[in-house]
Amino acid sequence: MxxxxxxxxxxxxxxxxxxxxxxxxxxxxxxxxxxxxxxxxxxxxxxxxxxxxxxxxxxxxxxxxxxxxxxxxxxxxxxxxxxxxxxxxxxxxxxxxxxxxxxxxxxxxxxxxxxxxxxxxxxxxxxxxxxxxxxxxxxxxxxxxxxxxxxxxxxxxxxxxxxxxxxxxxxxxxxxxxxxxxxxxxxxxxxxxxxxxxxxxxxxxxxxxxxxxDLTVRQSGLVSQNEALEAEVAERTRAIEEARAFAEHERQRVEAILQDTNHRIGNSLATVSSLLALQMLRTPSQEVRNALEAARLRVHAIASAHRRLRLGDDLESASADEFLGTVIEDIRTTQVDADRMSITSSIEPIAVSARDATTIGILVGELVTNALKHAFPGDRTGAISVSLRREDGIAVLEVADNGVGLGPEVADGPGLGSVIIKQLSGQFGGVPDYQPRAEGGLRVRIALPELGAHRPPADPSPMEP
Structure with missing residues (x-):
């Protein structure tokens, strides 16, 4: 018109x-x-x-x-x-x-x-x-x-x-x-x-x-409308900023709650680990002490994974390189003869979910614990290396030692550690591969194709015995 x-x-x-x-x-x-x-x-x-x-x-x-x-x-x-x-x-x-x-x-x-x-x-x-x-x-x-x-x-x-x-x-x-x-x-x-x-x-x-x-009147009307729109935009912007500040405050509060929760869980598990250690000292049976020591180490690894976990801004993910190194260091310092072994790590910044971060921490802890327990009997010294990297877009976890080595039958044996490693690897679509090293020792290589990928929450049911 x-x-x-x-x-x-x-x-x-x-x-x-x-x-x-x-x-x-x-x-x-x-x-x-x-x-x-x-x-x-x-x-x-x-x-x-x-x-x-x-x-x-x-x-x-x-x-x-x-x-x-x-x-x-x-x-x-x-x-x-x-x-x-x-x-x-x-x-x-x-x-x-x-x-x-x-x-x-x-x-x-x-x-x-x-x-x-x-x-x-x-x-x-x-x-x-x-x-x-x-x-x-x-x-x-x-x-x-x-x-x-x-x-x-x-x-x-x-x-x-x-x-x-x-x-x-x-x-x-x-x-x-x-x-x-x-x-x-x-x-x-x-x-x-x-x-x-x-x-x-x-x-x-x-x-x-x-x-x-007419143009002056229209311009005056437009100026009035513009001022009204600017006032409305300013009001909405202020409301958005307030909502954003409130959301940021809530995010920080939730993050603090999650961090505190993880820390409390870790402390609780550390307490359980200490109780197991006390119980181990009061047990005269060497076999029982060995079982209690293995259980203590596993509980301590889980506690360390919870205490060291730091979530990102989305409160749903974490970077592997930010918590696995500290988890490995915690495992090393809990060993009685920690000065006999050196543990090194090379972890790439792979983004994983909070649930996967705890699981991968437990898996690394189990592999390192097994190496400390079986690769260096007596007063033998040695070194353990841990790496997590991507190969062709797939995350690969590798734990190697220069100890006495284990036979291939260990992977299929009745040991609890092997069962735990197998089930935890299966949660990421991987299977542990035990490879003897030519220079001595053992290399455990696990391809984890589902690590870092979006997947439905795992069944919280306990692992099979």
């Missing part, structure tokens, strides 16, 4: 602008035509006055020549001859000028041409009388003058020139009247064009002012 309305407004405005330009052009054209009309009028007036002056000068020259000719006839005074000759000498030139001025007007040119013969006759008559007087034939000159022919010719020439001048005056008045009418019309058109342009300009200005006012 807004698009067609906007296009309609733009089209109307564009049309108004073009109309204004056309009116301005019309006013400019009318002004040009008015100036041209004035120029033509001035040219016609100048031409008419020139023609009238030429006709009057011709009449004055003829009159002057006739007056001087009569003065000479009456007085025989030579002083009348000089102005007479000057007037006669200018008559022919004035006739030619008048013919040239009227060549574009056939009617007036015909009148001028019609009186040239009479002028010539009059001039011949005056020249003849002066010649007769100069030759002392005044009576003949008087007789020629009294015939009245020269007077009639002069009268006809004078009347013709008067009519000629009157006609020029009439033509000038007609031209002036026509030009005045044209000028009035052009002035009216000019005024109308300018008035229309002014009206359109006023309309455009009013429309523009109204649109500017």
């Amino acid at each position: 807004a698009g067609p309305l906007l296009r309609s407004r733009l089209s109307t405005r564009r049309l108004a602008v073009w109309i204004s330009l056309a009116l301005v052009c019309l006013a400019a054209g009318a002004s040009l035509m008015l100036m041209q009309g004035i120029d033509r009028q001035l040219g016609d007036v100048t031409q008419t006055y020139a023609v009238r002056n030429a006709a009057r000068e011709l009449m004055n020259a003829l009159s002057q020549a006739e007056a001087n000719q009569r003065g000479y006839l009456l007085t025989r005074d030579e002083n009348f001859l000089r102005p007479y000759r000057e007037a006669v000498s200018s008559i022919d030139r004035r006739v030619e000028e008048l013919l040239a001025m009227t060549q574009e007007d056939p009617g007036q040119a015909a009148k001028v041409a019609g009186i040239t013969g009479d002028i010539s006759t009059k001039m011949a008559e005056m020249a003849r009388t002066i010649e007769l007087v100069a030759n002392a034939r005044a009576a003949e000159a008087q007789t020629l003058t009294e015939t009245g022919m020269g007077a009639r010719v002069m009268t006809e020439v004078t009347q013709t020139l008067e009519a000629f001048i009157g006609e020029e005056n009439a033509k000038l008045e007609a031209r002036n009247a026509a030009i005045d009418r044209s000028r009035i019309g052009l002035v009216a058109a000019l005024i109308a064009a300018l008035a229309a342009a002014a009206i359109l300009a006023y309309a455009l200005l009013t429309r523009t002012q109204r649109q500017v006012t």
Whole structure:
């Protein structure tokens, strides 16, 4: 709806602008035509006055020549001859000028041409009388003058020139009247064009002012809406920040609870391990002591795994390298003859779930405990290495020692340690592989394809006996 309305407004405005330009052009054209009309009028007036002056000068020259000719006839005074000759000498030139001025007007040119013969006759008559007087034939000159022919010719020439001048005056008045009418019309058109342009300009200005006012009102509305939206966004942002802070606080609280819970479990299991140690000291049977020692070591490994477990920000996972090394160190320090063996580890930062972290800690503890228990009988010294790494995307746990070694039958024997290792490995889809080392000792290699992968919670039922 807004698009067609906007296009309609733009089209109307564009049309108004073009109309204004056309009116301005019309006013400019009318002004040009008015100036041209004035120029033509001035040219016609100048031409008419020139023609009238030429006709009057011709009449004055003829009159002057006739007056001087009569003065000479009456007085025989030579002083009348000089102005007479000057007037006669200018008559022919004035006739030619008048013919040239009227060549574009056939009617007036015909009148001028019609009186040239009479002028010539009059001039011949005056020249003849002066010649007769100069030759002392005044009576003949008087007789020629009294015939009245020269007077009639002069009268006809004078009347013709008067009519000629009157006609020029009439033509000038007609031209002036026509030009005045044209000028009035052009002035009216000019005024109308300018008035229309002014009206359109006023309309455009009013429309523009109204649109500017509308835009200002809309902008004010948008500013108000923007301020309201900013206030709402600020409020929601504050609420989100409060919710985020509360969630962070809750996460930290839950993390602290989980850490405390794991620590308490570890402490409880450590207490159980201590009780087993006390019980082992009070038992006279070596076989019972050995069983209690094995149980104590396993409980201690589980306790260490719980105490050393540190969960990540999601409270659901941990990094293997952050807790397995400390678990292995705890196992080493609990040995009675810990100074006889060195335990090294190389653990990659593999992300595992919290449940898997405890399980893998127990598995590593069981493997290291078995190596400490069986690989170095008597006072034998040695070294144990533990590694956890990825090979082709699969986690591989490897525990190796340089002790006396074990036969392949141990993996399938009835020992509790072998059963525990097998079942714990099976939780990650792995099977322990016991490999004798060429340089002596044993290497236990377990591929754990499900370690670090998302899998459903394991069955919490106790392990098979």
